[in-house]
Amino acid sequence: MLYRENGQFKxxxxxxxxxxxxxxxxxxxxxxxxVAFVAMPLLGSEYFFRAILIPFLILALAxxxxxxxxxxxxxxxxxxxxxxxxxxxxxxxFMVRIDxxxxxxxxxxxxxxATVIGVLFGIPSLxxxxxxxxxxxxxxxxxxxxxxxxxxxFTNHSTSGSVSVANLNVFGIPIESPVSKYLFCLVVVCVxxxxxxxxxxxxxxxxWMAIRDMDVAAAxxxxxxxxxxxxxxxxxxxxxxxxxxxxxxxYLGAWEPAAFSIDRSFQLLxxxxxxxxxxxxxxxxxxxxxxxxxxxxxxxxxxxGIPISTATVSHLVxxxxxxxxxxxxxxxxxxxxxxxxxxxxxxxxxxFPH
Amino acid sequence: xxxxxxxxxxxxxxxxAASFATPAVAQEQYIPLLSYRTGAYAPNGIPWANGKQDYLxxxxxxxxVNGVRIAYEECETGYATDKGVECYERLKGRGASSFDxxxxxxxxxxxxxxxxxxxxLITLGYGLAASQDGGVFKWNFPLMGSYWTAADILIQHLGExxxxxxxxxxxxxxxxxxxxxxxxxxxxxxxxxxxxxxxQLNLLPVTAPGVEQKAxxxxxxxxxxxxxxxxxxxxxxxxxxxEAVATGFPREKMYGVWWAGAEPDVKDVGANxxxxxxxxxxxxxxxxxxxxxxxxxxxxxxxxxxxxxxxGSVLYTRGMLISMLTVEAIRRAQEQYxxxxxxxxxxxxxxxxxxxxxxxxxxxxxxxxxxxxxxxSCDDHMGSSWARVHQxxxxxxxxxxxxxxxxxxxxxxxxxxxxxxxxxxxxIQRRSADDCKA
Numbered sequence: 001m002l003y004r005e006n007g008q009f010k011x012x013x014x015x016x017x018x019x020x021x022x023x024x025x026x027x028x029x030x031x032x033x034x035v036a037f038v039a040m041p042l043l044g045s046e047y048f049f050r051a052i053l054i055p056f057l058i059l060a061l062a063x064x065x066x067x068x069x070x071x072x073x074x075x076x077x078x079x080x081x082x083x084x085x086x087x088x089x090x091x092x093x094f095m096v097r098i099d100x101x102x103x104x105x106x107x108x109x110x111x112x113x114a115t116v117i118g119v120l121f122g123i124p125s126l127x128x129x130x131x132x133x134x135x136x137x138x139x140x141x142x143x144x145x146x147x148x149x150x151x152x153x154f155t156n157h158s159t160s161g162s163v164s165v166a167n168l169n170v171f172g173i174p175i176e177s178p179v180s181k182y183l184f185c186l187v188v189v190c191v192x193x194x195x196x197x198x199x200x201x202x203x204x205x206x207x208w209m210a211i212r213d214m215d216v217a218a219a220x221x222x223x224x225x226x227x228x229x230x231x232x233x234x235x236x237x238x239x240x241x242x243x244x245x246x247x248x249x250x251y252l253g254a255w256e257p258a259a260f261s262i263d264r265s266f267q268l269l270x271x272x273x274x275x276x277x278x279x280x281x282x283x284x285x286x287x288x289x290x291x292x293x294x295x296x297x298x299x300x301x302x303x304x305g306i307p308i309s310t311a312t313v314s315h316l317v318x319x320x321x322x323x324x325x326x327x328x329x330x331x332x333x334x335x336x337x338x339x340x341x342x343x344x345x346x347x348x349x350x351x352f353p354h
Numbered sequence: 355x356x357x358x359x360x361x362x363x364x365x366x367x368x369x370x371a372a373s374f375a376t377p378a379v380a381q382e383q384y385i386p387l388l389s390y391r392t393g394a395y396a397p398n399g400i401p402w403a404n405g406k407q408d409y410l411x412x413x414x415x416x417x418x419v420n421g422v423r424i425a426y427e428e429c430e431t432g433y434a435t436d437k438g439v440e441c442y443e444r445l446k447g448r449g450a451s452s453f454d455x456x457x458x459x460x461x462x463x464x465x466x467x468x469x470x471x472x473x474x475l476i477t478l479g480y481g482l483a484a485s486q487d488g489g490v491f492k493w494n495f496p497l498m499g500s501y502w503t504a505a506d507i508l509i510q511h512l513g514e515x516x517x518x519x520x521x522x523x524x525x526x527x528x529x530x531x532x533x534x535x536x537x538x539x540x541x542x543x544x545x546x547x548x549x550x551x552x553x554q555l556n557l558l559p560v561t562a563p564g565v566e567q568k569a570x571x572x573x574x575x576x577x578x579x580x581x582x583x584x585x586x587x588x589x590x591x592x593x594x595x596x597e598a599v600a601t602g603f604p605r606e607k608m609y610g611v612w613w614a615g616a617e618p619d620v621k622d623v624g625a626n627x628x629x630x631x632x633x634x635x636x637x638x639x640x641x642x643x644x645x646x647x648x649x650x651x652x653x654x655x656x657x658x659x660x661x662x663x664x665x666g667s668v669l670y671t672r673g674m675l676i677s678m679l680t681v682e683a684i685r686r687a688q689e690q691y692x693x694x695x696x697x698x699x700x701x702x703x704x705x706x707x708x709x710x711x712x713x714x715x716x717x718x719x720x721x722x723x724x725x726x727x728x729x730x731s732c733d734d735h736m737g738s739s740w741a742r743v744h745q746x747x748x749x750x751x752x753x754x755x756x757x758x759x760x761x762x763x764x765x766x767x768x769x770x771x772x773x774x775x776x777x778x779x780x781x782i783q784r785r786s787a788d789d790c791k792a
Contacts, residue, residue: 051443160535311391
């Protein structure tokens, strides 16, 4: 009744091709952006920004990047943490070694460095597929772990191997307070989400999907697998690299290679799978699930005033979280994004199902 | 893409619940406790966390600090930096007196945040060695020792064993270290000492968490070092000892840092670890008045945080000392800013900077002979760097006789240099003399 596009006629190509063809969706997304940009900065507490929203946004961005590779192009990667690390350390080096390097330029250069490494480690994808590729990308993970731990130059010969950044600013506006950090991340995430959405709707995006669905058939109809696969690796690693820069600079402030360990790669892969392969919204849903749920579960006993020891809570969180992952995958193997779109279909018919 | 309002509504609801349920801390001094009771480092994290909690319970059982009761809350970090940062953000808003992050990685991440939030960080025997310099690190307190004093003391001890530091010339010393900021911290000091005395320093990193050390010990077997310094934490220590047994490296020639010298590190290896040495910031055992009092007032009252037989173990005692120093800082702040009042984190910081725990006070605390007097100042946030070496006899740790102190002439220039470098990087000014007095 409320959610129905009856009477919304498309009278131009532009109207037909827009990202949100349904009026109600446009209203919803507008409202959402309004909440995110205006209401949240006014209402949110410091803890909410620093511990929930900022990590959520950054990991959503990384998941978005990974989703392009895994969800759209069908190339499984376990090197996400590595590409994040490359972005973070490259941007750090640009900041440290070049005086007066602006944050945004350093961030984009970090993304570019990740792109180069991503394409390099993407080359095996031309010959190997599926799980074998996952193992090959694992090499990226171990290689970067090793490089950033052992090669002193990358960490500016920091004695402890931990590096940090300070005095971040964009166009003279300091990125210090939680709100400014949040808004900075939000803007970056919005820009990249829009870019990614449009890329996936363009010719290149369709090439990725063709490769994903059947690479031999795609090659037969004239899609070059080399080009399609490597561009997917490039775009994906760029976004992941930028997410790495944000994670290190904005969220952590000081970091060591352990911040981008193999666990991070797995976490992001799970986000993409749970959120929904091959959908932009899936990245956000997956990140929300993986970031918010443990935090909420962790604090639930405290809010309810149930005295449980922290160790028990921590074990319970792991168990409930694991059970929920299994539950969601059984109920909807295509992820939360699919669940959402099923919900939307039902909404269209409501209240008069067949 | 309409999922977000839902997610936001849900999180907003939880936020509302969070602000609603925040405990009232009107007349209570709030101490947040970061800990890890799960994960790879849990065997070491649990006694540490229990020691911290038991002492606070003990203070409350005695009526608090001049009548001010202590409220505390634990947050599980799992030794992960991002989780630690989340815990810090969660607990700091509740009037946190100070944080003991229990992890070098988390300390690094919080070192930049603490000055903004104005909350002191205490890193007893760990953390950033350069933060001893209170002129630059106003909010960090590496009380009782840092990795540099630890490394320095170990070299002094080896020198003494050999019959003089000059006898170390030509010796080979291998550092088997946890490949993380924790393990890398001592390297600059050891390199300086190697230059001074002419011994050869071999660096052998072990990838965290340290369950796989075959390659490292192969290297040890090939190099045949005269001594192995073990800079490990958690499962890495017992694995290293097992590998030492397998490669036949004498345990008597192995020296651990004080984080590699507790019961969980050697228990699994048992008699095979006999002869292994480690630094001791604090003794173990229950043979002094404070521990007896805690057993009586906390454990006998059914309030113990952990099993009774864990009381007095090395890491339990260290946790207890951390809480003791925190409470002493609060007491000191109360002396300055009003007895029997709840003090702010800034005032607690002042308390940490002006700690003066002399022999008389240690006697009152029931800690005579357990630790040496601690006196902090604006320039020296460490307060004391005394430690001993203890040895595992196959069943228990046996304390050595000699007390060692970090050699200031070696450490201070390094601290100054590192602190200045940090200040330049972060563009912070050294504190003025007025700020120091304030």
